[in-house]
Amino acid sequence: MGGIAGKIGGIGLMKNYAQLRQEVEKTLRELQLWKGEPQALYQPAVYALGQGGKRIRPVLALMACGLFGKDYREALMPAVGLEVFHNFTLLHDDVMDNAAMRHGMATVHVKWNADTAILSGDAMFAAASCLVAKAPKDCLPEVLDAFHRLALGVCEGQQYDMNFETQSEVSKSEYMEMIRLKTAVLIAGSLEIGALVAGAPQEDVKRLYAYGNKIGLAFQLQDDWLDLYADESKFGKRIGGDIRENKKTYLYVRAIENLKETDRKKLEALFTSTGMNEEEKIATVKALFEKANAHEDCRAAVNQLFAEAGTEIDALVSSVDSDTLHALKAFTAGLLGREY
Amino acid sequence: MGGIAGKIGGIGLMKNYAQLRQEVEKTLRELQLWKGEPQALYQPAVYALGQGGKRIRPVLALMACGLFGKDYREALMPAVGLEVFHNFTLLHDDVMDNAAMRHGMATVHVKWNADTAILSGDAMFAAASCLVAKAPKDCLPEVLDAFHRLALGVCEGQQYDMNFETQSEVSKSEYMEMIRLKTAVLIAGSLEIGALVAGAPQEDVKRLYAYGNKIGLAFQLQDDWLDLYADESKFGKRIGGDIRENKKTYLYVRAIENLKETDRKKLEALFTSTGMNEEEKIATVKALFEKANAHEDCRAAVNQLFAEAGTEIDALVSSVDSDTLHALKAFTAGLLGREY
Secondary structure (H helix, E strand, O other), rough: OOOOHHHHHHHOOOOOOOHHHHHHHHHHOOOHHHHOHHHHHHHHHHHHHHOOOOHHHHHHHHHHHHOOOOOHHHHHHHHHHHHHHHHHHHHHHHHHHOOOOOOOOEOHHHOOOHHHHHHHHHHHHHHHHHHHOOOOOOHHHHHHHHHHHHHHHHHHHHHHHHHHHOOOOOOOHHHHHHHHHHHHHHHHHHHHHHHHHHHOOOHHHHHHHHHHHHHHHHHHHHHHHHHHHHHHHHHHOOOOOOOOOOOHHHHHHHHHHOOHHHHHHHHHHHHOOOOOOHHHHHHHHHHHHHHHHHHHHHHHHHHHHHHHHOOOOOOOOOOOOHHHHHHHHHHHHHHHOOOO | OOHHHHHHHHHHHHHOHHHHHHHHHHHHHOOOOHHHHHHHHHHHHHHHHHHOOOOHHHHHHHHHHHHHHOOOOHHHHHHHHHHHHHHHHHHHHHHHHOEEEOOOOOOOHHHHHHHHHHHHHHHHHHHHHHOOOOOOOHHHHHHHHHHHHHHHHHHHHHHHHHHHHOOOOOOOOHHHHHHHHHHHHHHHHHHHHHHHOOOOHHHHHHHHHHHHHHHHHHHHHHHHHHHOOOOOHHHHHOOOHHHOOOOOOHHHHHHHHHHOHHHHHHHHOOOOOOOOOHHHHHHHHHHHHOOOOOOHHHHHHHHHHHHHHHHHHHHOOOOOOHHHHHHHHHHHHHHOOOOO
């Protein structure tokens, strides 16, 4: 790593995604915490964390720390805590959503049972808080404040998401607020925590948060789009899963807003139907989405958010480490399937 | 309040249980946190916290703080956080134990559903962490360390308790370790956190923790005993509930250890039976407990722990506020149904 960061500590600092991810994996795996008793409590945590995942949140926290010229290792424990927190939410969400698979493996409540997913999830939340609290003492209150804000936000987002299941009409702005809370605040909060550990000026902490928020929103919209348009072999899940589960995604919400009454009623009926041939249902819904131009609308929103994110990060006032900036931009562009 | 504490801030400080409890109630009720959106997330938390309870943990934290001559209000937010944490564990435990009633009211998963109990519980855990993190900055890392230790401990205790359901033999020492984790670490940790906020010397923090641990263990054993010997009108739940649920309490564990083979097998059979007349089952089990002298054994253990707790608190090296010490001793004695 070049710039200021490379000189701290006198040893070369890792800088790119692959290297940071590896460091996160190693730290996660070697945490003493998981060796505690009873193992019935900790094994599901180790299993869930071993299912993989891109480690987006800790890597973002580490990059944010490095960006302001601080040794990224100062943020390592909080960063790993954010990944543990993320996985805790997955354990509980999978119970609530009755999801059977994640990363091609059985979810914890399927492999064990719901009680195990609840309790091991709780222990993971406690462990996550414990790791985040290992932030340097001088920035600890600010880091904790950011962490608690994001933790409550994620709960609020999940609640809105559950409300949507039985709520007949969901507006675009309600949908955007839900994904902001459920997805974007954790992405944004990870960057914020990394920047706080680095002692970045408040203005830049806010900019990086805004950047993360835009990236997080774009990431979720992209995911909604990929549900129908992904290359199944690379996507890791079956095409049309959201439609199978009658999930009110951005595509659905926009289609409902854009379609004329007859088609709107048809789409609404499809999302309450049961027992219909699944492939037929997916094809019919897809056609309605496209008739409403919801798919193009979604792509445009992703582009717009990505552009806005770029504006935020280019407006940082600090003199940042250019290699880390490059790595961060490349990483987030990659998350959205873009070249950088 | 006399002594040093009474002079801080120039206004009289509350000192006894009733007054401190009232302050906790008021603070809990007025937390801005519960006014957030979506209300579907926060209403169950307000409901659960409104079900009552003795507010043992926050009162202990406040008393511990006052004991060392510090204004108890310094510990108010962490104390309230401990109550929110305790109630979070109740929400999740009630799902896992399939408990329908608490303090004579429907539990959250019954009044709403399991998903609500899980998610609102998670939000309460986040809120609890947030409140505990409002401890004064100079003791924050120590307070958080105590909080995370107790949070993981409570999860471990609940896991052992769940393991016991399917574990054929539970030894007395396994049982004591389970209740230490499930009940005593939160009582002890509450006193510890109060003492840490007060800046008590490490030696006294440890003594107060040991005191809380003994009181917590005694409190649980007392509860096990009350399941059969309480005055039902004061107890707030039906006599014999633990037996109805085949719960391996101290009475059961001791009876199994003390009974000769024939009676032991009879007791074991009773605890796996279903469909038996409940009153008959309770009477038969009670007779076996008494044959094994488990009830006297339990009383003796409570007395022993209470005496040991007294030794711990009388060995504090600091010059403590005598009114607060009196209030603390009276409160804990009262919890165990004793005069002071």
